[in-house]
Amino acid sequence: xxAQMRDLFPIxxxxxxxxxxxxxxxxxxxxxxxxQEVASGTQVLDRTVPxxxxxxxxxxxxxxxxxxxxxxxxxxxxxxxxxxxxxxxxLSELRPHLFTHPERADWIPYRTSxxxxxxxxxLAEEVLDTLEHVEYxxxxxxxxxxxxxxxxxxxxxxxxxxxxxxxTHVCHPSLANDNLSGIALLTELAAQLVxxxxxxxxxxxxxxxxxxxxxxxAANRERLASVVAGIVVAxxxxxxxxxxxxxxxxxALVDRAAAHVLESGYRDARVVxxxxxxxxxxxxxxxxxxxxxxxxxxxxEGEYAEYHSxxxxxxxxxxxxxxxxxxxxGAILDVVERNRTFTNRIPHGEPQLGKRGLYPxxxxxxxxxERLAMLWLLxxxxxxxxxxxxxxxxxxxxxxxxxxAERLLEAExxxxxxxxxx
Ligand code: ZN
Numbered sequence: 001x002x003a004q005m006r007d008l009f010p011i012x013x014x015x016x017x018x019x020x021x022x023x024x025x026x027x028x029x030x031x032x033x034x035x036q037e038v039a040s041g042t043q044v045l046d047r048t049v050p051x052x053x054x055x056x057x058x059x060x061x062x063x064x065x066x067x068x069x070x071x072x073x074x075x076x077x078x079x080x081x082x083x084x085x086x087x088x089x090x091l092s093e094l095r096p097h098l099f100t101h102p103e104r105a106d107w108i109p110y111r112t113s114x115x116x117x118x119x120x121x122x123l124a125e126e127v128l129d130t131l132e133h134v135e136y137x138x139x140x141x142x143x144x145x146x147x148x149x150x151x152x153x154x155x156x157x158x159x160x161x162x163x164x165x166x167x168t169h170v171c172h173p174s175l176a177n178d179n180l181s182g183i184a185l186l187t188e189l190a191a192q193l194v195x196x197x198x199x200x201x202x203x204x205x206x207x208x209x210x211x212x213x214x215x216x217x218a219a220n221r222e223r224l225a226s227v228v229a230g231i232v233v234a235x236x237x238x239x240x241x242x243x244x245x246x247x248x249x250x251x252a253l254v255d256r257a258a259a260h261v262l263e264s265g266y267r268d269a270r271v272v273x274x275x276x277x278x279x280x281x282x283x284x285x286x287x288x289x290x291x292x293x294x295x296x297x298x299x300x301e302g303e304y305a306e307y308h309s310x311x312x313x314x315x316x317x318x319x320x321x322x323x324x325x326x327x328x329x330g331a332i333l334d335v336v337e338r339n340r341t342f343t344n345r346i347p348h349g350e351p352q353l354g355k356r357g358l359y360p361x362x363x364x365x366x367x368x369x370e371r372l373a374m375l376w377l378l379x380x381x382x383x384x385x386x387x388x389x390x391x392x393x394x395x396x397x398x399x400x401x402x403x404x405a406e407r408l409l410e411a412e413x414x415x416x417x418x419x420x421x422x
Contacts, residue, residue, distance in 0.1 A: 001184035001326070002319045004030070005237075008180055009314060012075035015114055015171045015208035016040075016052040016149045023170055024152040027183065027206055031190040034155070036219075037148040044218040047211060050114060052147025053081050058140040060094070060121060068131065069123050075173040076310050078140060079120035080112040085140040091133050100125040101309055108310035110175060114211075117144075124310075149215060152206040154190050158198045163223075164333065165230035165293060167280055171208040175312045177299070181237030185326055192330075199337050200228070213280035217289060229254035229336050230293030232281045236325040237317030238306075240299040241268035244332075248274045248285035252292035256388055257335035257398075261328060264397055269328075272300070296329055335398050339388045342381040342405060342414040350378065356411045369396060373404040383417040 008026060013019040027033055042049045058071035058078045071077050079099065097120045101107040105125035113120070119140055151170070166189070168182030183206065190204050207213055217224075231254065244258040250273065262269035274294075276282055278301055284293035298321065299307070306312040344351075353359030359371060367375070376394040377387070387405055391398040408414040 001181075001188050001322050002317075004184045004187060005176060005180045005314060005317065008183065009174055009176065010075075012055060012173045013171055014053050014080045014112070014173070015211055016050065016147065017054045019173070020150045020170055020208060023183070024150060024206060027152055027187050030187050031154050031194065031204075032156075033152045033206070036151050036153060036215075038151075038215045038219075039148050040146040042215070044211070044215045047214055049149045049211065049215065050081075051144050052149070053142060053144050055082070055140070055142040058082070058121070058142070059137075061137045061139075063134050063136075068127065068136070069121050074108055074310060076108045076110050076122055076175075078142075079118070079122060080110075080173065081114045081144065082119035082140050082142055083117050083144050084142045085119050085138055087138050088135050089138055090135055091131055094136055094138060097121060098123060098128060100128055103305075104309070104311070105129075107306075110172070110308040110310075149208060149211060151208060151212045151216065153216075154202075154204040154206075156190060156193045156202040156204075158201040160199050161201060161226055162199075162228040163201045163203050163226045164336065165203050165205070165227050165284070165291070166233060167205040167207060167213065167230070168233045169209040169212070169279060170206045171212070174310075175308070176314045176317045177238045177304070177312050178235050178301070178307065181317050181322060182234040185236050185322060185329070186233055188326060189329065201226075207280065209280060210283065213283040217283060224289060224291060227291050227293075229257075230284060230291055231258075231329065231332070232279050232284070232293060232295040233297070233329070234279050234295070235297040235299050235301070235304075237322045238298045238304055239318065239321060240304060241270055242266050242325060242328050243270045243272060243297050243300055245272050245278065245281065245295040245297070245300070246274045247281075247292050247294045248287075248290060249292060250274060252294070253336055253339065253388070254292055254294050254332070256392060257339070258294060258296070258332045260388060260391055260398055261331045261335060265331065266324075266328060277301075296325065296332070298325065335388060338402050339386050339398075340405070341383060341386045341417040342377065342409070343383045343417045344378050344381045345413055345415050347382070350375070351413055356413070358407065358411060369400055370404055372396065373401050374408060377401060377405055377408055378413065381414055381417075
């Protein structure tokens with residue numbers, strides 16, 4: 001994951017253009033990926049796909065020819081979607097187009113203007129302070145014209161048609177935690193899923209933020225009924241504790257699975273409620289779709305000082321943090337995969353476990369966790385409560401309960417319920 005992030009870091013991405021295509025080509029060299037192009041002007045729900053933006057170079061140079069601000073040294077220097085400019089102007093003419101970080105004089109901020117034609121440069125305040133009242137040459141060698149929006153889709157079939165939707169945004173330039181960490185994490189997860197057998201099918205989307213999820217939703221309305229769980233992944237490599245944001249419904253299987261995994265295995269992890277702010281979960285959870293899609297991150301958007309600035313670099317994302325998020329995501333998906341509902345076949349009085357080899361014949365001591373897990377399973381399995389429900393109520397790990405459920409199933413004390421496992 002760290003190596004992929006290093007490869008992708010220098011690329012200038014935006015919500016459209018060749019930077020996104022180059023990024024998707026890299027992902028496609030690691031996992032099966034279908035590339036979709038949606039033409040500029042296409043109506044997607046209540047929005048229209050904008051013109052495509054590409055950039056080759058940009059700079060502000062002093063009268064002696066020295067580049068004071070140079071796109072070649074950091075692609076954050078140009079406001080994303082800047083229209084082309086080629087002019088000579090005074091500092092006071094240029095000043096309304098210059099943006100600095102509100103808190104740190106040495107950081108370059110990240111700015112965009114996707115839906116309003118504009119141009120601008122982002123620079124460190126301490127560089128701005130050196131500008132003098134002379135005439136500068138200002139060049140943005142970009143194109144903003146009809147083309148298309150590009151996104152990538154990776155489908156990994158399972159035994160069932162039920163689908164888990166996993167998405168991340170791919171529209172940010174040289175920023176590491178937001179959004180390269182999400183790209184690297186989902187690429188790695190897909191590479192693992194390709195080689196393992198699983199019940200559920202997985203659809204992973206690598207999409208430009210907002211407009212990309214709207215374009216996918218508009219094109220896939222007939223597929224949405226098969227989505228049984230989903231997670232939007234972003235900002236997964238910074239040092240903040242793991243954070244799961246619930247779906248709009250708040251009680252979906254993925255919400256309960258994530259709460260159980262994070263609360264039982266990760267100290268300091270947070271489970272926060274849904275708010276209609278954030279990443280693409282806003283679109284998936286709009287009331288017309290109301291999909292069971294939560295979001296997994298470490299920091300949430302805007303929560304860390306380096307957010308949307310040049311300090312969100314590769315040093316901020318530590319491999320151990322990425323790895324921990326990947327393991328947590330895997331554990332959440334494992335619960336979604338394996339959760340089932342059972343019925344106790346001998347529900348009148350407790351069945352005798354000892355004669356079935358499930359309980360030691362000498363009594364008197366306190367039950368160990370496995371015995372207690374079996375008693376919980378037998379008590380709660382009336383066809384209405386899943387193993388996950390029991391895990392949440394009993395405070396016993398899903399893994400232990402799922403293992404004990406297998407043993408009770410073998411001993412013919414439990415039967416798989418006809419009720420939906422979801
Ligand atoms: Zn962002």
